[in-house]
Amino acid sequence: MTTPRRTPILTLEHVTMTYADGTGHLTALDDVNATFDSGTISAVIGPSGSGKSSLLAVAGALRRPDSGRVLLSTGTSPTLESSYGTVDLAQLSAGAATRVRRGRIGLVFQQPNLLPSLTVLEQLQATAHLGQTRIVGAARRRATTARARDLLAAVGLDGMAHRLPAHLSGGQRQRVNIARALMNEPGLLLVDEPTSALDTERGAQVLSMLIDLTATADTATILVTHDRTHLARMNAVYRMVDGNLSPSDAGHTDSRRSTVGPHIVN
Ligand SMILES: Nc1ncnc2c1ncn2[C@@H]1O[C@H](COP(=O)(O)OP(=O)(O)OP(=O)(O)O)[C@@H](O)[C@H]1O
Numbered sequence: 001m002t003t004p005r006r007t008p009i010l011t012l013e014h015v016t017m018t019y020a021d022g023t024g025h026l027t028a029l030d031d032v033n034a035t036f037d038s039g040t041i042s043a044v045i046g047p048s049g050s051g052k053s054s055l056l057a058v059a060g061a062l063r064r065p066d067s068g069r070v071l072l073s074t075g076t077s078p079t080l081e082s083s084y085g086t087v088d089l090a091q092l093s094a095g096a097a098t099r100v101r102r103g104r105i106g107l108v109f110q111q112p113n114l115l116p117s118l119t120v121l122e123q124l125q126a127t128a129h130l131g132q133t134r135i136v137g138a139a140r141r142r143a144t145t146a147r148a149r150d151l152l153a154a155v156g157l158d159g160m161a162h163r164l165p166a167h168l169s170g171g172q173r174q175r176v177n178i179a180r181a182l183m184n185e186p187g188l189l190l191v192d193e194p195t196s197a198l199d200t201e202r203g204a205q206v207l208s209m210l211i212d213l214t215a216t217a218d219t220a221t222i223l224v225t226h227d228r229t230h231l232a233r234m235n236a237v238y239r240m241v242d243g244n245l246s247p248s249d250a251g252h253t254d255s256r257r258s259t260v261g262p263h264i265v266n
Helices: 052-059 094-104 120-130 137-154 170-181 200-217
Strands: 008-021 024-037 040-045 067-073 086-088 105-108 188-192 220-224 236-241 244-247
Touching: 008 052, 008 220, 024 040, 024 052, 024 220, 024 244, 040 052, 040 200, 052 188, 052 220, 094 105, 105 170, 120 137, 120 170, 137 170, 137 200, 170 188, 170 200, 188 200, 200 220
Parallel strands: 040 220, 040 236, 105 188, 188 220
Antiparallel strands: 008 024, 008 067, 067 086, 236 244
């Protein structure tokens, strides 16, 4: 079996971002440089307030940096009308950023935020609708439903397509959240503390699933986490301190680690 070729999905170049802070500015990201490739999962660890969520906000086109480039590959997205190539998220208008986010970026936050009145299947179908796939009409509905069912099977929820969120456990809701984030075949999957509301066992299941899905869906996954248990299974680990992002040794004690850049372990 051949390993799919890894390509850069997100590249941050000299990214700096500040928040207005009373009379001055607080620097949340300070000259951040990093590249995240397809088919890899990277953890970002670091103390509270160090800038981890700000990094995801910039990577997810939710906030524009003050300076620097945030280059996202739009290469293989079937859901974007825009040209194939690379966009600089730092330069997009709010409307364009929303379109790129819906078509190319999957977001998973601590709380699943599922819509209470939609079934599990409908949550995924609604996301596909927002992603504006180019397939239309009945063919689109069939393709959407087939993809949703495949993803629900991948996250171990194939029997639960018609349940409402209120009738799921916390771990099951988080798995729906992850399936929903993958619905539009994003190149980039951004995950912020997905296990913080889960017990250890369910948290471990969700993390294992994210690692597997990153490989099968070929996404570049960036995972912000305080949980060091699974760091050895990450392709790379970065540490954020005071807005500075640097490669970290955390979790990697074996001889496979690289000596240059973040520690790639496979
Ligand atoms: N909307 C905002 N307005 C002003 N300052 C903010 C805002 N959001 C975050 N900050 C500040 O920016 C810095 C980085 O915050 P950020 O949320 O990115 O940290 P974090 O590493 O994700 O923290 P945690 O682990 O606690 O979630 C902190 O000093 C925080 O107080």
